[in-house]
Amino acid sequence: SYKVSLNQLEGSLSNKVRDIGDILLAMIAHVEVSIDFPDHEVDEITYEEMKRDGSLIKKEIENLLSTSDRGKILRDGLNTIILGKPNVGKSSLLNAVLRENRAIVTNIPGTTRDIIEEFINIDGIPLKIVDTAGIRHTEDLVEKIGVDRAKDTVEKADLIIAVFDASIELSDEDYSIIELIKDKKTIALLNKTDLDSLYDEDDLKKLLNGSQVIPSSITTGIGVDILESSIKDMFYSGEIEIDSDIIINNMRHKNQLELALENINSALKDIEALVPLDCIEVDLRNCWENLGEITGDSVSEDIIDKIFAEFCLGK
Known part of the structure; x- marks a missing residue:
């Protein structure tokens, strides 16, 4: 039915946002380690790496936002x-x-x-x-x-x-x-x-x-x-351009993605200017919070899990 189709599309959206969130989470975890554990034996994240990953996140969010008109149609x-x-x-x-x-x-x-x-x-x-x-x-x-x-x-x-x-x-x-x-x-x-x-x-x-x-x-x-x-x-x-496996049909989701895009753009601007990591981290965390409003994920718990899993800290 129509309602079932919309529910499936919303599930696909959550999965896609989580994929974006995984890239963002890895960025935040690397930044946190670089700030809080400077003596830990791990390569610090470079500004070039942050620019690469941040640009990918930006592109993926923009792709999702481009489906909002199609979502309105559905x-x-x-x-x-x-x-x-x-x-x-x-x-x-x-x-x-x-x-x-x-x-x-x-x-x-x-x-x-x-x-x-x-x-x-x-x-x-x-x-x-x-x-x-x-x-x-x-x-x-x-x-x-x-x-x-x-x-x-x-x-x-x-x-x-x-x-x-x-x-x-x-x-x-x-x-x-x-x-x-x-x-x-x-x-x-x-x-x-x-x-x-x-x-x-x-x-x-x-x-x-x-x-x-x-x-x-x-x-x-x-x-x-x-x-x-x-x-x-x-x-x-697709002649009427509204067919998509993933669409935004919820105004609240669209608003959160727009905020996430603002925050990742702000982070990229700071990365380009070589601003200190702790300032960049604020925008990255805010971006994650925006995505979490769609998926229901928590930033603090996920970051802690990611840091301990990747860097074996505290063991």
């Missing part, structure tokens, strides 16, 4: 926008995907005047489906607000499902939509292909810079299954 749903001019079948598509009548379906253009949001799950992929007001020039103030909001949602979309009516010629409104989405992740539905079509999928594909075009008849259910399969293919192939 937490909040793939932001999927249904877009098109009025009366092309957008609300019918929403109802077909939901398997229920959620949006008002009439033959009156402009019926959907605002944004309708629904959450669905396609074989483990969470989607936030947004049915927008039909995009057209209108003097109706309420409808105009809905159209403006629809245009704004395009900028925030992870995926756009653009619906076109094959039974009538492409209009200026259609061309405006094409211009709006041609550089976005898009799947186009060429609806009403059960009627006499005035243009085909190849024509539309060229206008959309090669985006996939699916012939469909939403009222009879043709094309809906292909659409769902296409969304899955884009998700799992």
Whole structure:
């Protein structure tokens, strides 16, 4: 299930953070020994070694933080926008995907005047489906607000499902939509292909810079299954860039990683300036504390164990 998948991803995150923590812990242990046991027969850690390990830690933390947007998608749903001019079948598509009548379906253009949001799950992929007001020039103030909001949602979309009516010629409104989405992740539905079509999928594909075009008849259910399969293919192939074995889907974890990054950056700055080890150790310990907030590990106990295990002190 979706919840189980998130729990597995959180477990993978903890394991990855512990791997980073192991490198950091070895650094701290070496620094502690160099400070507290200067006469002990062990090579002191060099600034070059600290720079090497600190840079690796920094890179790994940055890699984890780069997944936070993907984590937001898995937490909040793939932001999927249904877009098109009025009366092309957008609300019918929403109802077909939901398997229920959620949006008002009439033959009156402009019926959907605002944004309708629904959450669905396609074989483990969470989607936030947004049915927008039909995009057209209108003097109706309420409808105009809905159209403006629809245009704004395009900028925030992870995926756009653009619906076109094959039974009538492409209009200026259609061309405006094409211009709006041609550089976005898009799947186009060429609806009403059960009627006499005035243009085909190849024509539309060229206008959309090669985006996939699916012939469909939403009222009879043709094309809906292909659409769902296409969304899955884009998700799992990485075309929609959110597939990852390890993601950050928890804001608290993200905040701790950002703090850890600040502390390791501060330590690296001090290492570069050849600042005394006891000052560098403060930033390293703070970084470890940040990581420990994610894994639940304790800095004092782990450092003591590491020092005794590696350097055989006190034996």
